[in-house]
Amino acid sequence: MPAVPQQPVAPSGAIDAARSVPPSRIPGDVPDLREVLVDGGRRSAYVHADLTPLLGRQLNVDAVSRALDEHGVDYFLVRGMDDRTPVIGVSEVDRVAALSALEKLGGLETCYVSQVLPRPPIVGGLRDASEAPAWTELYVAQAIKLTWFRVDPSLKLILGPTYGCEIEFWKPDRAAGVLRAPRRNRMMGAVALNGTPVQVGEHRLTRLASPAKRYPTRRSRPEFDRLLPDDIDFPIDVVYTWVDGADPQWQQRRAGIRGESLHAEAASESRYINRDELKYSLRSLHLNVPWVRNIYIVTDHQRPAWLDLSAGNIFLVNHEEIFAAPDALPTFNSCSIESQLHRIDGLAEHFLYLNDDMFFGRPLAPQTFFLANGNTKFFLSQNRIALGEKTELDSPVDAMIKNNRALIEKRFGRTLTQGSQHVPYPLRRSILAEIEREFPIEHDATMRSRFRSADDLTITYSLHHYYAFLTGRALPGHVNYGYVQLAVPDLEARLRRAEARRDWDTFCINDAFSTFAQLQHQMSILEPFMEAYFPVPSPYELRTSG
Template structure:
């Protein structure tokens, strides 16, 4: 187990009038709705429960870093020494600020002052679901993850970014797949292992077609960011100029993919993370009541009946985590 293991969260209060005014001020003249919509930024109260889940199920975490843009959740106990608020200006060069693109913020989290080499990256809608140990995230000094491939089937604007990551990774591999065979055929993947068997001929002949993305807490190393920025310096530097999401963004998943392809990870149960939409209320309820999944991501993208679904999910989360954490006032 690493001596220290930190947690990193991104959070924004999109209801803040000052933040909203700033966003409007910097909107591009021909902004794409998919990259600037308020839906992408809204806060529906999950961060408080995410913090409760950390205290209840992962009390061994060292430090919790919350990255914000001159904002602090009104309920947060900032006097708690385990919490550190990190402003965008501490990790992103002033010439790129303000920034409203999570892809840019994510690719700079390795610059957090005092961040441990081994850390877990969360979105504010990712919640731990049962008691966990450090070995659920890092084992023998390596991130726990699943290396499961799948073709990218594009349906939405975001899929451009997955393809961007894939282009950079395959240029790096340059026909050398696999650099490492670690975890390609791990029995921990269960039936999802068949995905790898199906795409194996393509992997050997043409390269990596894409991955099953966990949509859950990511185990990452600072040194992996340093290596990524050494391999792709121009592309990652260019990424910093994207104030809002753009078609040629690269994301933190590129760092994850680099760890997988270099064999710098430890295979983990493919069902450790569960991804559900906010309107899948019954599935969310069952998942929170069960112990099968180590973490759940409750995503609210393009959900009808948002208010009603958010109220239901808040009810389920309050039942799961009824007690205030020490991170709250």
């Protein structure tokens, strides 16, 4: 499945206490240990300042691989069924040596051991790996798991059994000259009995890793060093459009184009509260879609005060850098700006377009949004757009979808009736450029529309997906999607539910018209939620001292 299955990371109220525990038994410089309460049980957890799901997976592989190497046990990384859970294969012949090495590891590091296969009566039952009785029953298991609990310094992000390293024992079949797997994996059920180990990239073992990024190589077998039909090996970028509506200079430019006079008092009364949604959206990206290549933030000569561009893969793009017609600027219309995204210099053919109020809720594979043959996916809303001409009763979005409908009907003879969910939009540069060529008059009019108009096209939200689908380059997809409207009386309860369950692939927290007092109240609820859900700073934030 394209979306990686999810276990809640840090349920609300899961940590009711945190206190120091005795120092780790690992020699040398190691992370601190803290005690946390997870699912009603106390666990010792290592603290990592820059923890991510992919890093947690890698650290667990490192620990098991190192133990097996030190004891001369042959092993190979397997491409398992869950992208978050690493799997290591060991021959049944080496079972005793492997278990002995892992039991010694359990005496050195604070971790837990459990049986995976055969499925135990108490699934997921964890035993302290430093206790000898915990290993007694495992000497006949077909697969076991070593789990380290790893947390960020705030104790909000908790990685546990889902990221634990599984060790499975492959049975020799000497007549066939192979080792046979005890269960399914993504590749095959057998490898050569006396095969030569090879070093493979992390992307061969989990779809969370990008083939374009450098990770430590892993000991595996040639059978796993292959590209599957559904593997994505092309680069994927992310594009945001962002505006600071509280910026007085931006407000002045906007008022000037409207022919209005902007008074300081009016600007103060009408300004938006800056919730820093972009910062938390970037955190969600860093945590949950680490396979993204470059990030482009399209803006009107603005820059968030917290933004750090030194990571090398994040760029600010000003409007005049991408607009085909400079005289169409300045513009204050998101539809106009979106019509020009395909002109970003260096942008990958495949990219995700996000508003800053969209978030990746849990680890996702790129197959959530794209197919390996290059086609995109799209996610339709369940709402229906009424048939007929535009009327004054139409919302701006509905009116623009009706404009899209007219073009689709004329070009393909099909009538669209649905918009899209507010999720990251998978797009292709070539298709956006093709739409510009196919509908030049309407496209140009949208580009030149300085303020949102009922005559605009909504290209990234709707037109691209239908056009790509009807030309054989897109398919409907599915995500477990959440939408939170801020102006609701039970906002706090909804956010508590989201934090506790963490079962959304993506979610959107949308602004609505509110009074200044309401905005302040919303901020007092939203900021703690965002910090709890995405506590780990991304590489794109300036680090403050202290």
